[in-house]
Amino acid sequence: MMREEGYITPEQAGEAMAAPLDVSISRPELEQEWDYFSEYVRQYLVSRYGWSAVYEQGLQVYTTLDPDMQEQAVFAIDSVMALRDPVWDPATGGYRSDPERLRFPSSYEHWQTVEDTLSGSPDYIQCALVAVDPRTGYIRAMVGGRDFQDSEFNRAVQARRQPGSAFKPFVYAEAVEQGWSPGSVVLDQPVVVDLSPGQWRPRNYDGRFHGMVTVREAVQRSYNVSAVRVGMAVGIEAVAARAHSMGIESDLPIVNSLPLGSCMVSPLEMAQAYIPFATGGLARGATPILRVEDRYGNVLESNEQYSTGTRVMSETGAWLMNNLLQSVVSGGTAYGSHWYAGGVPYSGRRAGGKTGTTSDYADAWFMGFTPDLVTAVWVGYDDHIVRIRLQSGRGEAGGDIALPIWTRFMKNVFRNSNPGDAPSFPGVASGAVEHAVICRQSGLLANAACGDKAVDEIFWAGTVPTQTCPIHVSGSPFATDTTLPDFTEFDRSGGARGARP
Numbered sequence: 001m002m003r004e005e006g007y008i009t010p011e012q013a014g015e016a017m018a019a020p021l022d023v024s025i026s027r028p029e030l031e032q033e034w035d036y037f038s039e040y041v042r043q044y045l046v047s048r049y050g051w052s053a054v055y056e057q058g059l060q061v062y063t064t065l066d067p068d069m070q071e072q073a074v075f076a077i078d079s080v081m082a083l084r085d086p087v088w089d090p091a092t093g094g095y096r097s098d099p100e101r102l103r104f105p106s107s108y109e110h111w112q113t114v115e116d117t118l119s120g121s122p123d124y125i126q127c128a129l130v131a132v133d134p135r136t137g138y139i140r141a142m143v144g145g146r147d148f149q150d151s152e153f154n155r156a157v158q159a160r161r162q163p164g165s166a167f168k169p170f171v172y173a174e175a176v177e178q179g180w181s182p183g184s185v186v187l188d189q190p191v192v193v194d195l196s197p198g199q200w201r202p203r204n205y206d207g208r209f210h211g212m213v214t215v216r217e218a219v220q221r222s223y224n225v226s227a228v229r230v231g232m233a234v235g236i237e238a239v240a241a242r243a244h245s246m247g248i249e250s251d252l253p254i255v256n257s258l259p260l261g262s263c264m265v266s267p268l269e270m271a272q273a274y275i276p277f278a279t280g281g282l283a284r285g286a287t288p289i290l291r292v293e294d295r296y297g298n299v300l301e302s303n304e305q306y307s308t309g310t311r312v313m314s315e316t317g318a319w320l321m322n323n324l325l326q327s328v329v330s331g332g333t334a335y336g337s338h339w340y341a342g343g344v345p346y347s348g349r350r351a352g353g354k355t356g357t358t359s360d361y362a363d364a365w366f367m368g369f370t371p372d373l374v375t376a377v378w379v380g381y382d383d384h385i386v387r388i389r390l391q392s393g394r395g396e397a398g399g400d401i402a403l404p405i406w407t408r409f410m411k412n413v414f415r416n417s418n419p420g421d422a423p424s425f426p427g428v429a430s431g432a433v434e435h436a437v438i439c440r441q442s443g444l445l446a447n448a449a450c451g452d453k454a455v456d457e458i459f460w461a462g463t464v465p466t467q468t469c470p471i472h473v474s475g476s477p478f479a480t481d482t483t484l485p486d487f488t489e490f491d492r493s494g495g496a497r498g499a500r501p
């Protein structure tokens with residue numbers, strides 16, 4: 001065992017930004033919390049520098065881990081999964097997880113599990129969390145599972161899981177770059193997808209269809225049918241290319257179910273691929289390494305001058321996506337975080353995010369980001385067998401299971417920060433976007449008869465609808481008729497496409 005032989009153990013440096021991973025110093029009280037990250041760094045070092053350089057010649061390794069964030073990540077997972085306070089252990093000066101408590105996931109009130117185990121992996125529900133600073137690409141916290149002693153498999157890095165709805169932002173990112181706006185409308189009505197062979201009828205989590213909806217509603221409420229329609233309209237290959245450019249490294253199948261996340265990705269690459277949403281469109285690779293020196297102090301590798309980033313979305317397109325994903329947290333499937341209590345963002349940081357749930361409830365995700373931290377949370381079983389069941393029977397498991405972990409992690413990380421010092425998301429250039437009051441049912445300018453169908457929405461400048469809603473007309477016998485008009489929805493919702501300057 002690595003620990004018994006005293007090889008790599010992390011040690012906290014004087015400043016949180018530079019936490020060295022010293023190959024010769026042991027800090028037992030930190031080992032458990034840092035296990036997955038230490039092993040991840042060790043494997044990286046051995047693969048890059050070779051075994052003897054790491055173990056015989058001696059490397060001084062400074063990592064990007066933030067000790068406080070790491071502690072909060074472990075605490076958030078342990079406490080949410082146990083649903084009670086962890087045990088304070090005076091021997092180590094830290095929180096100790098009670099293994100017995102952690103094995104009762106069904107105590108969580110909103111869901112229950114059906115015991116069905118395969119040999120070889122822990123039979124309890126697993127979690128992974130990875131948090132990356134989008135401004136630098138530095139990995140600040142990483143938890144690869146519930147218990148390193150039970151399983152060294154690092155689910156944050158090595159697991160390949162279906163992202164489900166957490167993939168949808170890449171669909172809408174491509175749509176926005178093709179000219180769609182938060183106020184564009186899409187039909188959320190049954191669609192039959194040719195899978196050749198066979199057909200597929202995607203359904204929504206609530207089992208209903210919602211007629212005409214704006215892109216913002218579709219994102220906020222995570223409508224599946226809308227996402228499939230938008231994905232097919234903008235092109236599945238374009239969606240995959242967009243996701244790859246943003247940071248998804250795993251292969252993506254070019255299939256019509258891709259918009260619903262029918263691919264296999266790791267939490268780390270998901271966090272990496274959400275970075276452009278927080279940076280105004282700049283992608284960065286995630287790294288655990290700040291600096292590596294040999295025993296003479298020669299710098300072998302340094303990420304201290306971090307990348308300026310690669311532009312993968314336009315500034316305005318990234319701003320529109322950021323705006324959409326903030327509305328998921330302020331009033332969508334992530335409202336339960338209460339991040340915007342009273343309209344004021346917690347710790348002065350605005351936050352965006354997206355829940356994720358696979359269609360068979362085998363995976364629950366929450367992807368959340370502030371200007372300074374992009375975090376992926378995944379919850380599920382190692383064997384991919386469906387056992388996460390919502391007691392209500394329907395819903396977004398990501399919001400019920402993964403979101404509370406993100407919320408506790410983030411609120412603890414920023415518990416002492418001064419809101420006045422909080423960083424902000426990049427803004428949008430003056431005149432790049434326009435507001436308009438539109439009718440949600442027609443997607444056209446609202447008139448007085450549209451009533452509660454009228455919403456103030458955002459558009460790419462120059463793409464605001466010019467026609468007035470024909471469905472709700474004062475005095476019209478059809479004013480209360482909710483029957484959808486007969487038209488080709490893509491022509492209508494895609495009216496803005498190509499019109500972007």
Ligand SMILES: [Zn+2]
Nearest residue numbers: 439450469472
């Ligand atoms: Zn109307």
